Every structure is written in structure tokens, then in C-alpha cells.
Amino acid sequence: MKKQGLAWLYAALIFSFLYIPVFVLALMSFNQSRYNTLPFAFSTHWYSLLLANTKLMAAVINSVYIAAITAVICVVLATALVLGLPAGRSRIRSLVNSLVLMPLTIPWLIMGLSLLLLLTELGFSKNLFMLLSGHIIISLPYAVLVIGARLADMDKSIEEAAYSLGANEWTTFYRIVLPNIWPALIAGGFLAFMISFDNFVISYFLIPSGSSTLPIEIYSSIKFGFTPEINAAATIILVVTMAMILLIAALMQSSIKNVFGR
Amino acid sequence: MKRKIMLMSPAVFMLIAFGVVPLFIMFYFSFLSNGPHGSFTLQNYTDFFSKELYLKLTAKTVQLSLSVTLICLLVAYPMAYIMAKIIRKGKGLLLLLIIIPFWTSALVRAYSWVNLLRDGGLLEIFLRNLNLIEGSLGLLFTQTAVIIGLVHIYFPYMVITIFMSLEKLDDAILDAAQSLGATPFTTFRKITLPLSKVGILTGSILVFIPCLGSFVEPRILGGVNGSVIGTIIEDQFFEIYGWNFGAAIAFILLAMVLASMGLAARFNKEG
Numbered sequence: 001m002k003k004q005g006l007a008w009l010y011a012a013l014i015f016s017f018l019y020i021p022v023f024v025l026a027l028m029s030f031n032q033s034r035y036n037t038l039p040f041a042f043s044t045h046w047y048s049l050l051l052a053n054t055k056l057m058a059a060v061i062n063s064v065y066i067a068a069i070t071a072v073i074c075v076v077l078a079t080a081l082v083l084g085l086p087a088g089r090s091r092i093r094s095l096v097n098s099l100v101l102m103p104l105t106i107p108w109l110i111m112g113l114s115l116l117l118l119l120t121e122l123g124f125s126k127n128l129f130m131l132l133s134g135h136i137i138i139s140l141p142y143a144v145l146v147i148g149a150r151l152a153d154m155d156k157s158i159e160e161a162a163y164s165l166g167a168n169e170w171t172t173f174y175r176i177v178l179p180n181i182w183p184a185l186i187a188g189g190f191l192a193f194m195i196s197f198d199n200f201v202i203s204y205f206l207i208p209s210g211s212s213t214l215p216i217e218i219y220s221s222i223k224f225g226f227t228p229e230i231n232a233a234a235t236i237i238l239v240v241t242m243a244m245i246l247l248i249a250a251l252m253q254s255s256i257k258n259v260f261g262r
Numbered sequence: 263m264k265r266k267i268m269l270m271s272p273a274v275f276m277l278i279a280f281g282v283v284p285l286f287i288m289f290y291f292s293f294l295s296n297g298p299h300g301s302f303t304l305q306n307y308t309d310f311f312s313k314e315l316y317l318k319l320t321a322k323t324v325q326l327s328l329s330v331t332l333i334c335l336l337v338a339y340p341m342a343y344i345m346a347k348i349i350r351k352g353k354g355l356l357l358l359l360i361i362i363p364f365w366t367s368a369l370v371r372a373y374s375w376v377n378l379l380r381d382g383g384l385l386e387i388f389l390r391n392l393n394l395i396e397g398s399l400g401l402l403f404t405q406t407a408v409i410i411g412l413v414h415i416y417f418p419y420m421v422i423t424i425f426m427s428l429e430k431l432d433d434a435i436l437d438a439a440q441s442l443g444a445t446p447f448t449t450f451r452k453i454t455l456p457l458s459k460v461g462i463l464t465g466s467i468l469v470f471i472p473c474l475g476s477f478v479e480p481r482i483l484g485g486v487n488g489s490v491i492g493t494i495i496e497d498q499f500f501e502i503y504g505w506n507f508g509a510a511i512a513f514i515l516l517a518m519v520l521a522s523m524g525l526a527a528r529f530n531k532e533g
Contacts, residue, residue, distance in 0.1 A: 007348040011356060014341050018363045021374035021414065024384060028377055077273040084269030096270060099277045105523065106285075107475025109492055110512050113499065114284030117291050117509060120298050133280040140273065169265075198367035200478060205499075215369050222373055222482055231377070234370040241366045249358055 022238055029231035046232040056233065059212040066213065067197035070135040074192035075185050077136070078143035082151050083177070103138045111138060112205035119206075126208045134202040139192035146191060146252065150184030151177075187251040190244050198237055285516070292510035306510035316494070316511075323490040324518075326405065326480075327473035330412040334420040334469050335462065337413075342424035342461070343454075346431075357425070364418035372411045372479040379407050379483070403485030411483040412473055420465040427461025428454070460530060467526045471519050491515050 032043035050056060081100070086093050103111060115134050119126060154177070162172040200215035207216060214233065221230045292307070294300035310316045341360075345353045363371065378385045379402040386399040401407050431454065439449040477492030484490075491511060498508030 003348060007344040010340055010344055011349065014337070015359055018360070018414065018417070021378055022363070022366070022371065025370070025374040025377055028384075077276060080269045081273035084266040084271075086266060096274060099274065099282070102277070103281055105471065105519070106516065107472060107492075107519065109475045109477055109495065110285075110288070110516055110519075111281070113495070113508070113512050114288040115280060116499070117287050117505070118280075118284040120505075121287050121291075130280075133276070136276060137280045140276070144273075194365060198369065200367075200369045215367065218369060218373065219478065219482075222376070230373070234367075234373055237367050237370050242362055245362050245365045246358075249361070 025231055026235045026238060029228065029235040031228070033228075046228045049229050050232045050236075053229065055212070056214075056217055056229075059214050059217045062211055063197055063213040063215070066132065066135060066203075067193045069132060070139050070196040071189040071193040073132075073136050074139050074143040075147075075189045078140060078147050078188060079181075079185060081144055082148045083173075085148070100141050100144050104141045108138060108199070108201040112202045115202075116205045126206055128208060131203060131206040131208070134206050135196040135199060138199065138202060139195040142191045142195060143188035146188040147181060147184045150181045154180050183251045187248045190248050190251075194241055194244050198241060288509050289513055291506055292513045294506050296506065300506065306507045307514075309507065310510060310514060319489060319491060319494060320514075323474060323492075326408065326412075326490060327470050329409055330416065330473050331420075331466050331470045333409070333413050334417050335466060338417060338420035338465065339424055339462075342421050342428055345421075345425050346428035347433075347436075357422075360418050360421050363414075364422070368415045369478055369482075371415055372482045375407065375411050375414065375483060376402060379410070402483065403487055405484065405487060407483040408480050408488050411479045412476065415479065416469040416472060419468040423465035423468060424458060424461040427458045427464075431457050463526050463530055467523060470522060474518060474522075475515060 027040070029046055030042055030044065032041040032045060081096070085096060112134060115130055116126075119130055124130070158180075159172060159176055162176050167175070198215055200213075200219055203213045203216055204219070207213065214237065218230055218233055218237075221227055221233075291298070293302055293304070295303040295305060345356050349356065377383055379399065380386075381398040381400065381402065383399070383402070385401075386395070389395045389399070401410075435453060435457075436449060439453050440446075444452070475492055477490065477496050480488035480490045480493055481496075482488075492515075495508050495511050495515070498504045498511065
């Protein structure tokens with residue numbers, strides 16, 4: 001029993017370390033003081049400033065667009081890839097697997113820079129297409145892992161039964177496979193959305209001049225100095241991503257572990 | 263078979279065209295003297311290895327990444343053990359509580375420490391009220407601040423991977439050891455630790471590699487004291503426009519990443 005108590009105490013310490021900084025950030029975004037000093041006086045001043053800041057709002061809208069397009073494309077690409085991946089221990093399978101996992105192991109700094117060099121070599125200036133491609137590359141592995149895990153858990157005999165009853169491939173996919181894996185498609189999509197929405201590094205290297213995303217705005221404000229408005233923007237990012245992870249967790253339940261298990 | 267290849271090909275094409283090919287272009291760039299149309303040279307690499315500044319920075323980056331990895335390991339192992347073997351009932355909730363920050367923006371989390379650590383910030387006020395410190399905290403824009411921020415960001419990777427390997431560990435083996443007279447410490451040293459080696463190694467790699475390539479966190483929390491390989495690469499691209507030299511440093515960084523992965527894979531096999 002004493003062991004349990006100590007264990008909970010340790011867990012509490014860990015969670016204070018993980019959560020106190022972000023809670024303080026969120027709390028301070030509601031503090032009236034410009035320099036985040038105490039005493040605390042409740043105010044939504046910084047949020048109204050944020051909403052009135054057209055440049056920042058444009059960046060938010062850009063981020064949402066980019067993340068949404070990334071998510072949709074990633075889900076489609078990942079589903080096709082997972083369905084096409086040959087079963088068992090084939091050479092193609094392991095090759096494709098390591099190709100998919102590559103963007104997880106190579107630092108985003110390097111991925112972003114190499115795309116920038118690709119642009120230069122091709123003679124293009126920074127454009128939205130390359131930015132999106134970068135976002136898709138780094139988000140794709142997560143979608144593949146989530147959707148692949150779900151498909152692997154699916155009972156293959158149902159699919160075979162459909163075939164033996166005369167259903168063609170498309171009917172089987174539409175009536176059997178899709179209803180079985182849709183939670184994973186949604187979860188994979190949200191995951192890709194999240195990765196893209198708060199990606200800073202790839203966007204920073206590839207964003208066309210004149211446009212911006214929320215993380216880029218946050219980074220430049222931080223560099224510039226300390227503004228409570230950014231506390232408000234950062235709090236919004238926190239709330240959005242936390243809500244999404246709860247949603248994904250609800251959709252995936254046990255399977256979310258598979259994302260980390262490989 | 264043909265249809266399967268057709269299904270895979272769009273994703274595979276994307277990964278090759280925008281993942282693999284750019285890396286080769288970066289490699290090619292790193293051997294050019296000047297811009298995209300320069301002539302072949304080894305200058306960029308010899309520059310890096312002949313200047314003490316860069317070697318020092320490399321050592322500093324490796325040291326920083328190792329410290330972060332080690333701290334993560336030491337703090338995360340007990341947590342993972344607690345989740346897998348002691349608090350079994352609440353482990354789903356605990357795992358979720360670890361995963362939530364894992365997925366929230368690293369940029370925002372690094373920034374959240376600025377509020378706490380800066381002079382006149384909340385930690386200073388708190389500690390001063392407890393009469394633990396006098397004067398200013400002086401923590402922001404130091405190496406320590408960078409370490410704190412990076413530990414905060416990458417700690418969940420370590421907990422999750424170690425937790426996974428500990429969860430697979432069969433309790434019957436632990437019970438057997440105990441009943442054969444092994445002390446808890448011996449059981450831990452001879453059974454639990456070796457059997458969680460894969461988790462430790464994977465977790466360490468998952469922390470070490472992004473730390474090597476970090477540049478945002480050192481910038482935000484380290485200021486001028488935060489220079490690491492990542493920030494130097496960024497400077498080359500955005501301040502100095504030494505793209506070819508920048509590409510060479512990026513490639514040296516990539517080589518370090520691949521080397522540490524290879525090393526970990528080797529350790530994994532030996533066990």
C-alpha cells in the first residue's frame with residue numbers, strides 16, 4: 001500500500017513538471033498585466049487584441065487550410081498504401097516500411113532544408129505546393145501507422161467471405177473494409193492535421209514570402225520579445241491540440257498504443 | 263499484384279520525390295563551391311573540420327543531447343515502471359496524460375518555459391516568496407534552460423517506449439525470481455533491466471536524435487548561449503546565405519543521426 005502511495009506521488013511530480021508550464025501560460029493569457037506580473041487580474045483583453053490582429057488571424061486561417069488539405073491527402077495516400085502493401089515478410093514490404101518511417105527519423109530541419117534546395121535546383125521560388133508536399137511527407141507516417149494498425153487488427157476472414165460470396169474488390173472495400181477502418185481514417189486524419197497545424201520548421205523554410213502560419217507568427221513574436229497576445233495565441237494552439245488528442249484517443253482507444261509501439 | 267503496386271505508388275512517389283530525392287540534392291549541394299551552379303569542391307567539409315568553432319559546437323550539441331537523453335532516461339524509467347507494474351488500474355489514464363503533452367506544439371511548450379524562467383518571471387517570484395533565492399534567477403538564456411525545455415518536450419517519448427517494453431514483461435518471471443530468493447534489487451538488475459533494454463534504447467534514440475537536430479528550442483530558451491549545430495545551419499541559410507556550407511553541415515548532422523541509429527541497432531542485436 002505504501003508502494004502505491006509513493007508511486008502516485010512520483011506520478012504527481014512528473015505531471016506537475018509536464019503540465020505546470022502550460023497551465024501557467026494559459027492562466028497568464030487571462031492576466032491583465034502586460035508583463036505577466038502578479039497579482040493576477042482577470043481580463044480577456046489579449047484575446048480581443050488577437051482577434052483584432054488581422055495579420056495573425058490570416059496566419060491562423062492559413063494554418064487551418066494547410067492542415068486540412070494535408071490531412072485529407074494523407075488519409076487518401078495512407079489508406080491506398082496500407083491496402084496495397086503486400087502481406088507477410090516480403091522485400092517490398094520492408095522497403096516501403098522503411099521509406100514511410102524515414103521522415104520520422106530524419107530531423108525536420110534537414111527535411112525542410114533539403115526541400116528548399118530542391119526548389120532552388122529546379123529554379124522555382126518558394127511556393128504553396130512545395131510547402132504542402134513537405135507537410136504531407138512529415139504527416140504521412142503517422143496516418144500510415146494508425147490506419148495500418150487498424151487494418152492489421154481487422155479480421156481477414158470477413159473480407160474473404162465477401163469475395164467468396166461474389167463481391168468484387170470495390171464492393172468489398174466499400175461495404176466491408178471501409179466501415180471497419182473508418183475510425184482509423186478519422187483518427188489518422190486528425191493526427192495529420194495536428195502535425196501540420198503546429199509544424200513550425202517545415203513551414204518556416206518553405207513558406208512563400210508574404211504569407212505566414214500561426215507557429216511562424218508565434219516564433220517571430222517570441223524572437224521579438226515578450227507579448228501577452230502571444231500567450232493567448234499559444235493557449236489557443238494548446239486547447240485545439242489537446243481537444244484533438246482526446247478525440248483521437250476516444251476514436252482509437254487501444255490502437256493509439258500501436259502508433260508508439262513500432 | 264499489379265493493382266497493389268498501383269495503390270501504393272502515389273504515396274511511394276511522394277516519399278521518394280519529396281523525401282529521398284531532396285536529400286541527394288542536399289548532398290550534391292554540399293560539394294559545390296558557390297550556389298546551385300558552382301564547381302565541385304571539398305572546401306565546405308574541410309572548413310567545418312578545420313575550424314575549432316565548429317568542432318566545439320558539435321561537441322556541445324552532442325553533450326547537450328546526451329544530457330537531455332540521460333535525464334529523460336533517469337526520470338522516465340521509474341515513471342514507466344510505475345505505470346506498467348505498480349499502478350495498474352489507472353494506467354490508461356496515466357498514459358493519456360503523458361500522450362497529451364507529447365502531441366502539443368513543441369514551440370509552445372518551449373515558450374511556456376520563458377514565462378517561468380525569465381528574470382522577474384513566475385518561478386523567481388515564487389522562490390523569492392519562499393525566501394529560497396535573493397536577486398534574480400538568471401536561468402533564461404542559459405544551457406540549463408535549454409536542457410529543461412528539451413527534457414520537457416522529449417520526455418514523453420522515453421516514458422512511452424519504456425512503458426511498452428515493461429508491459430510486455432511477464433510478471434511470472436518476476437515472481438519466479440522473488441520466490442527463488444532474489445532481492446528486489448537483484449530481480450531488477452538481472453531481469454527487469456535487461457528485458458527492458460529495447461525500450462531504453464529506442465527511447466534514447468527517439469530523444470537523442472531530435473535533440474541533435476533542434477534549433478528552435480535552443481534559440482528561444484538559450485538565446486545567444488544557445489548556439490548548437492541546428493542554429494548554425496539556420497544562420498547559414500537565413501543570415502549568411504552560405505547555402506553550400508549550410509548543406510554540408512546539415513549533411514554532417516544527418517551522418518551523426520544515421521551513425522547513432524546504426525549504433526543503437528547494433529546494441530539491440532547484441533543483447
